[in-house]
Amino acid sequence: MEANGSQPVSGGSVAIANTSDLAVQIRHLNYYFGQGELRKQALFDISLDFPCGQIAIITGPSGSGKTTFLSLIGALRTLHEGSLKVMGRELVGMSNSQLVEVRRGIGFIFQAHNLFESLTASQNVEMAVELMGNGSKRERAVTVLKRLGLENRVDYKPNSLSGGQKQRVAIARALVNQPQLILADEPTAALDKQSGRDVVNLMQQLAREQQCTILMVTHDNRILDVADRIINLVDGRLESDTSMNEFVTAHDPKNLDPRMFML
Numbered sequence: 664m665e666a667n668g669s670q671p672v673s674g675g676s677v678a679i680a681n682t683s684d685l686a687v688q689i690r691h692l693n694y695y696f697g698q699g700e701l702r703k704q705a706l707f708d709i710s711l712d713f714p715c716g717q718i719a720i721i722t723g724p725s726g727s728g729k730t731t732f733l734s735l736i737g738a739l740r741t742l743h744e745g746s747l748k749v750m751g752r753e754l755v756g757m758s759n760s761q762l763v764e765v766r767r768g769i770g771f772i773f774q775a776h777n778l779f780e781s782l783t784a785s786q787n788v789e790m791a792v793e794l795m796g797n798g799s800k801r802e803r804a805v806t807v808l809k810r811l812g813l814e815n816r817v818d819y820k821p822n823s824l825s826g827g828q829k830q831r832v833a834i835a836r837a838l839v840n841q842p843q844l845i846l847a848d849e850p851t852a853a854l855d856k857q858s859g860r861d862v863v864n865l866m867q868q869l870a871r872e873q874q875c876t877i878l879m880v881t882h883d884n885r886i887l888d889v890a891d892r893i894i895n896l897v898d899g900r901l902e903s904d905t906s907m908n909e910f911v912t913a914h915d916p917k918n919l920d921p922r923m924f925m926l
Contacts, residue, residue: 686750686844686876687713687736693744694731694899705731706899709745715843716874718867718889720881723896729880730848732896736878737769737846738762750843767794770837772847776829778821784808784832785817791836807835810865812858827854834862838869845869847879851886863889 694706706728713719721729734740735747738754747754749765757765778787788804808817811831821829830853837845845866851859863886869875879890887893888907895902 683751684714685712685748686715686717687711687878688746688748689736690746691744692735692742692747694728694735694740695743704899706735709901711894711901711904713876713878715876716870717891718870718877718879719892719894720879720887720890721894721896722880722882723902727896728899729896733846733848733878733880736844737771738765768842768844770840770842770845772834772837772845772850774849774852776821776833776853778829778832780821783818783820784813784824784828784835787821787832788836788839791839795840803839804835807839808832811835812861827858830854831858831862838865841869841873841875843873843875845875845877845879847877847881849881849883850879851881851883856885859883859886 689709689711692706692709693704695702695704697703709732721732723729731740735742736749738749738757742755745755750768752765754762754765779790782790785801785804785808788808789800792800792803805814805817808814808831811834813828813831813835816824816828816832819828821832824832830850834850837847847866851862854862866875866877866879867889870877881887890907893903893905893907895904
């Protein structure tokens with residue numbers, strides 16, 4: 664399905680009538696960098712719906728606005744024009760303290776692991792538990808680290824971990840509180856094939872079991888099969904919004920090459 668951003672789309676041809684079923688609702692979103700004569704528009708009139716429990720992969724050329732788009736949904740930037748609701752809450756007009764509260768309910772995974780070097784793997788994850796006041800910090804941290812294959816690295820500090828292991832600790836930190844929304848920017852970029860598969864399988868399980876919505880920027884064609892939906896941004900505009908089923912149906916499987924997603 665092609666989309667120019669003027670009408671909301673929800674992946675596939677089925678519209679979402681009940682807004683309570685939406686994790687994210689976006690209407691006529693515009694975003695700019697700079698001011699005055701240096702002002703440059705980065706995102707143009709984007710309207711999208713993301714239902715609870717959906718995994719959406721966002722792709723597009725470098726500089727197309729993917730990370731900016733993700734950071735706006737994560738309440739890390741202030742929206743300039745339009746409406747943006749996350750878990751039913753309108754972000755436009757929120758105070759800084761309210762935006763912080765929204766961020767606490769989101770799991771963030773970035774390319775840079777951003778771990779505290781003085782803390783062990785477990786302690787880095789436990790910090791996220793403490794922020795949410797969920798108790799049993801050590802037990803929760805160790806459980807999710809084990810699920811990511813780090814059972815033998817729980818008490819290691821970052822300088823004793825490989826790059827891939829550090830990224831898995833960062834992913835554990837994002838997942839430990841079982842958030843209803845996960846925003847991931849190239850989450851498997853530093854991982855080998857098996858580690859990357861383990862991570863996206865865990866994300867897929869969260870989406871199915873807890874109706875967790877996952878929005879993921881990636882160029883990793885090894886994990887595209889977990890997506891319910893592929894969104895393509897080009898020059899800050901919504902170029903296309905296609906369900907995986909629609910894409911496979913529209914193409915001869917014998918000619919289907921995952922590399923075409925690597926825009």
